Amino acid sequence: MFAPGAGPSPDPAGSREEHRIRSFHARRGRITPAQRSAIERLWPRWGVELDGSPLDLAELFDGPLPVVLEIGFGMGEATARMAAADPGTGILAVDVHTPGQGNLLSLADREGLTNVRVANGDAVVLLRDMLAPCSLAGLRVFFPDPWPKARHHKRRLIQPEFVDLVTPLLRPGATVHCATDWEPYAEQMLEVLSAAPGLVNACAGYAPRPAFRPMTKFERQGLAKGHVVRDLLFTRV
Template structure:
């Protein structure tokens, strides 16, 4: 395996934590995005990345050690969130549920910096920020049945038909994710792109390890679960007339 590229700045997340992953012939859970890192975001990463950050380089991850200073119970639940944007909703959920560890994965450096800044400002010791491809995390770094939940909120819908294969919620990815969930764990997805919601519902329903918590109604969680804060992207979608669908499934 190649060595991870050096960070964008000293003490920060690696630019390519698992370079070999980019050569694999598979669909990845992210689309590389670069943006300007503010002084505050950079300072937060430099102060806290060594304690709260993890580069997804393929090294097996011990969740007990990762959250050792978070004052969680010995059997602490840890939820994986993939694609947290700027982290505002993640921070709000962490504050509302301090007994749950949130491992939040993304590749957007400004978002990583903002979430670390929010966690530091609000004293949220139950947040850890993962940098890189979540498939590497799920496949190589997490033990089976180690997670209490999976959250995927407003992933890229790839609206063009020829790009649908790039969507994250696909049978192969879901089967891998489910293998890392403990019995009773929750899978919670949300999208404001109705055709993607329909695909999500189809793929999640077809996964034998999951059961729809709203199977007796429309299949979607209605109304929107109160514990999920409304995101900036969600508000933008609603302003454009988009309908938001939440999907909640449980691990058998």
């Protein structure tokens, strides 16, 4: 699809992806000329392959910024807005949707955002193999796939084994912020995060929608269907 080194790899981790948790199902999708151009121009500078190699976040962001990990950013509009509102925080945004990767790179370039890096591949490989303890200032998971059928619940991202991977990578005071418009998944998130050692709920139950979280396309779609959006904010102690 792209020349070597000019775009995201279809399989950055190879055999390292052989694990029970899986944070994604690859979606290449149809890419526009503008998205393709952004990837070809910017991937060598702002793209990250989740291949299992240790990742130095200070080197990646050209300085010791606090770094928030965002897993699943769609087309990147909300990510770009949050990066623009908080230029002193690095955002490491992970997804496997090529059009979304290209769109976020294009938005970052157009808005002059230097605090966004776009990672391609399985976030579990990143968490398990690539990051140092206490290296993250936060985690964001907004509107992940709810996998509504009971036989697919094991594919949901927010599960105890996933949280066990994340928690040691969070520095004290780091925030875990999840949002979903699928009520049964919100209940599972609340149960899993409440039971996680090292995390405490910043609110009593669900959190009021924070003003700093931009409304996403998925949120608008959910609200149009009459869904209730739930935010969850937990702090690493």
